Amino acid sequence: MVVRNAHNDVTEWDGEESGVEQEPELIARTADELVGDLNKQQSEAVQYRGAALLIGAGAGSGKTRVLTRRIAWILSQFGAWPSQILAITFTNKAAAEMRERLTALIGPVAQRMWVSTFHSACVRILRRDGKALGLKSGFSIYDSADSERLVKIIATEFNVDVKRYTPRSILGRISDYKNQLIGWRAQLAAYAPDFKPGSRNYRISKFDNVEELYAIIYAEYEHRLAMANAVDFDDLIVRTVELLRDHPDVADYYRHKFRYILVDEYQDTNHAQYVLIRELAGVDAGETPAPTATAAGRQGPAWVTVVGDSDQSIYAFRGADIRNIQDFEEDFPNAKTILLEQNYRSTQTILDAANAVISHNEGRKPKKLWTAVGKGEPIVGYAADNAQQEAVWVASEIARLHAEDGVAYSDMAIMYRANAQSRSLEEALINAGLPYQLIGGTKFYERKEIKDALAYLQAILNPADDVNLRRILNVPKRGLGARAESIVLEYARERGTSFFDALMHMEQIEDMPTRTAKGLKAFRDLMASMSAFARANINKPSDIVAEVLAKSGLLEELQKSVDPQDQSRVENLSQLQSTAAEYEQNTPDATLGGFLETTALVADSDQLPNGNEDSGKVTMMTLHTAKGLEYPVVFLTGLEQGTFPHSRSLEDTAELSEERRLAYVGITRAKRRLYITRAAVRAQWGQANEMLPSQFLEEIPDELIDWKRRETGSERMRTGWGDGDEFGGWDDEDDFSSGPTFGTASYGSYGSSHGSAYGSGSTGRWGSAAHRSNGSRSGSTYGSGRSSGTYGSSSRYGSHSSGTRGGRISTRHVTPKSGGTSMPVSSLQKDNGLNIGDFSIGDYVTHDQYGLGKVVDLQDKGRNSVITIDFGSDGVKRLMLRVAPIEKL
Incomplete structure (x- = not known):
């Protein structure tokens, strides 16, 4: 259907948007309603009239509010239609929050707008127009486990040593190619031009270059995805870019449809996502940008607004390219940048610490967060002898905050650089009887019983999906093991067809054992029966799930089991059916395919608790997972060289800069109180290493930190303090009222002031001979003093190795x-x-x-x-x- 907006522009609505009479009414908002309560910079960003805008939103600066207000402004002040707006973010949770805020601003019409993740938007595009690429609308979406399984199948068939070249590492390389938009044909032409995808009985006996191995498996992987009518997560972006580049009619449709494109968390985009935005906007289509004052996105390329913070770019390992946001003004004609520096989350002390750390990164655009909240409490520091003591102290402080200050457990979070650090912290919380939740364990949709159930549903919807069909052939066990699978598979390979097609023609397979034939026929009849039920109830996903769980035997097998763990698996399957029912209730045009799509597009961070939910538990997570979250109290642990910053970053300037951005993210998660801790000894790879203090500690101004314990026991001993003191140098002001005991004394909770304990006896910031100041403060050193390597812009961290910035700084055993x-x-x-x-x-x-x-x-x-x-x-x-x-x- 064609409709016209206030500018008399013709706009084609999608099927679900057709019919103006059925569309919810757009709530009109006055200018004052939209910007009256914003600060100057926020207001300027909301009202900006131009083809390209970068909103440099510092941590806690209200970026979601600005983004939603800008959308409402475009609708009410520019006269745009809701269908002309594409708003993209990275997680379903963020998209849901944005849609909820928009609904409050502009009414129910927001629920019909394209407000989604990158991947969800691309799925919609490929479902509608993917046929131009040979994709049928019912294509499967492989998650990482499905993709690894397929790579393993290929590698095993090709005689690759999967212990040396693991499926995960091979898939990681393939993902890197896709993120850079490097196609399999180009790799094959460069490294293995003689290989033909789909070749039978191919073996890789030797290769001169590992790129040859990757190129061959990449090509075969793509070939089998195409045969299975499937795509992986990276393909959702890559194939959409391919569609827009190779099919001008499709590109014209979307460029005409989306006149305003807004992207959240732009610093996290990879190269493929960057190109996708440019293709959707038509930036490279050769058209002249619309005049700023009049056309408002109606002519030429779409108007692009991106929101992000280069100081929070921490996903390079996933392919995120910080240059996308750093070079925005060069990449988009007539671009403008507006910085949001007023923080509404944290105290000024916390922000001063974050500003001080991030300022050491070179090449960043200056930005300094500030707040009207006030100075707040000082940061609390603690230096432990080892990881266990660090954990015990953190647990005791959490217990104290809850008991004495009334801080809810759910208002406190423990963050760390790597998951391996969680063990000692978990043990301390358990021993202290403190409730906690660990974010980052096995996710719901990755559990075996859930994957098995979803595999049945995928195979019903897309029989060509070999990976999922082969997964459930003998699940639950029905006597169809590897031998039966290989018979069917060999028949399929000989004829260049799918596993499903071979199963449908199993009577033509010669010399098949009678028992195998009987089992395969029973499986085929089972799948046919469930497929018929699914077709008859396609709009009732919950009924289909119930049918599959009952008829497949998945539920019955677990219910009969005496393993207590299987009872929780039964509950998980029950939860899957409930999830399908919830989807059904919330989706007017619910389908089985739609339900499977929602399960496939669940992001890692979507399992995180909502900020307004009181879980009654302390939250534990890695710093990468914590991005986008906030807590009144944050414990930032493991601040040692080699732990945080990670040892890999100590030889690489770019990686060290990213580690510093990660520290910036961690610090700014705290709203009222921030704790920073380190350990003198930490076990790594089964060996205990003496750890030097993190250089990030040196970068935080000393006056911002209240050290409950500035130095570890071994550091104090080396100074020779407290001669004659049976405790070897404990401060007079240390409080031994609680914690583990040493004979008649104890440690664990220390006084709030280090005061004169560090007076004239202190030698350098850390007050120990091992960490002695050498020269001016800007040249302070950590380590043995024999040699040093320069890191950041102000500090040197010595080690047993020597050299310049490129020299490795390692911990000492x-x-x-x-x-x-x-x-x-x-x-x-x-x-x-x-x-x-x-x-x-x-x-x-x-x-x-x-x-x-x-x-x-x-x-x-x-x-x-x-x-x-x-x-x-x-x-x-x-x-x-x-x-x-x-x-x-």
């Missing part, structure tokens, strides 16, 4: 001082050179896992001597001395 050996103390060697005669009851030692301890008993048994040490909260440990990872202090 803790080594015993007696016996003359340089063996790492964490190595469980046959003899570490320690002698029982060198120890006495009352001696203090450090252990690379348990930290500081006191010797309470000795048993001289020669080579098998035993030393007993009290490690406070970690208990009293009896250790065989010759393998004990300890050092006498």
Whole structure:
């Protein structure tokens, strides 16, 4: 249907939008209603009239409000139709929030607008027009598990060593190609021109270049996706770009339809997404941009608004290209940038810390967050002897905040650089009896029983989908193992057809065992029966799910099981049916295909709790997962060189810059209170390493941090403080009222002030001989003092290696001082050179896992001597001395 808007522009509406009489009414908003409560920069961004706008939205600066208000402004002040707007973000949750806010602003018409993720928008385009690329509308969408399974099948058939070249690593390389829009044909022409996709009995016996291996598997992978009428996640973007580039009529339709394109989180876009936006907007179509004051997006390329923060670009490992946002003004004609610097989330102290850290990144556009909220409380710092002590202190502080200050558990979050750090933190929370939720475990749609059920549904909808059909051939077990599968598969390969087609013609397969034939026929009849039911109830996905769970035997097998874990799997399948019912209720034109699409497009972050929900639990997650979230109280843990920043970044300027942006993200997640912690010793790859303080700590102004414990026990011992003090240098102001005990004393909770404890006895910021200031503050060093490598713009971090910025800065293995050996103390060697005669009851030692301890008993048994040490909260440990990872202090 064709309709006209206030400018008398002709607009073609999609089928679901056709019929003006059925369209919800657009609520008109006055200019004051839309910008009256915004600050100056926000208001300017909402009202800007021009072809290209970059809104540089700092953390917590109200970007979603600005983006939704701008959409409402375009509709009410520019006179655009809702169908002319395409708003894109990265997660379903963000899209739902944007749609909800728009509904409040402009009414129910917002529910009919294209407000979606990149992938959801591309699915809609490919469902409608993918036939031009050979895609049937019912194509399957493979998630990473499906794609890995297909790559493994191909690699195994091609005689590739899947232990050396894992399916995940191969798929990662293929994903890199796709994100850069490098097609399989180009790779094949460059590295394996003789290979023909679909070749039978092909074997890779040797290859001169690993790129040849990747090129061959890439080509075969794409060939089999096409045969299965399937696409993977990357294809959703890539194939849409291909469609727009190779089919001008399709491109013209969407360029005419979408006159205003708005993209959230633009700093997270990869190259393929960048090109997609340009193709949809028609920026490279050779048209002259519309005059700023009059046309308002009605002529020439569409008007493009992007919102993002280059300081929060942290997904390079997923292919995100920070240049997309950094070079926006050069990439889009007549582009304007408006910075949003007023923060509505955090205190000024937190923002000052974030500004100070990120300012060390070179090449960034200056931006300084500020707030009217006030200075707030100082950042709290804590230096632990090891990861376990760090975790215990974090847990005790959470318990104190909840008990004394009334902070809800759900208002507190623990963040870390890598998932491996969560173990000690989890143990401490469990031991303290604190409720928590760990974000990043096995996701609902990745659970085996859910994948099995969805595989049945996919095979019903798209029988050509070999991966899913082969997955369920013997699930639950029905006597159709690898032999039966290979018989059908061989027949399909000989005829160049699908597994489903071979199954349909199984009677023509010669010499098939009678038992196998009987089992295959029963499976085929089962699938036919469920397919017939699905066709008759296509608009009732929940009924189809129920039918599949019952007829397939999936539910019955789990219900009969005596394994207690299977009961939770039954509950998961019940939840899948409930999810289908919920989709059905919320979607007027619900279909099985639509339901499967929603399950396929669930993003990692969509499992995160909503900010207004009180889960009653402390949240634990990686910093990458935390982006976009906020909590009143945040514990940022593991601030050591090699942990955060990650060891990989210490040799690479670009990676170090991204690590600093990750620190900026972590700091700005906190609203009222921020805690930063580090450990002197942390286990990595089964070995305990002495960790230097993170350079990010040096970059935060010292006056912003209230150190509850500035130095670790081993650092204090090295200074020689507190001579005659039986505790080896604890400060007079340290509070030993709680925490694990060492004999009659304890550690764990420390006074709020470090005050005079660091007075004239302090040597450098960290006050220890090992971390002594060398020269001016701008040249402060960490490490042995023998050599240094420069990082960032102001600090040097010494190590046993030397050199310039490119020199590797590595952590040092803790080594015993007696016996003359340089063996790492964490190595469980046959003899570490320690002698029982060198120890006495009352001696203090450090252990690379348990930290500081006191010797309470000795048993001289020669080579098998035993030393007993009290490690406070970690208990009293009896250790065989010759393998004990300890050092006498």
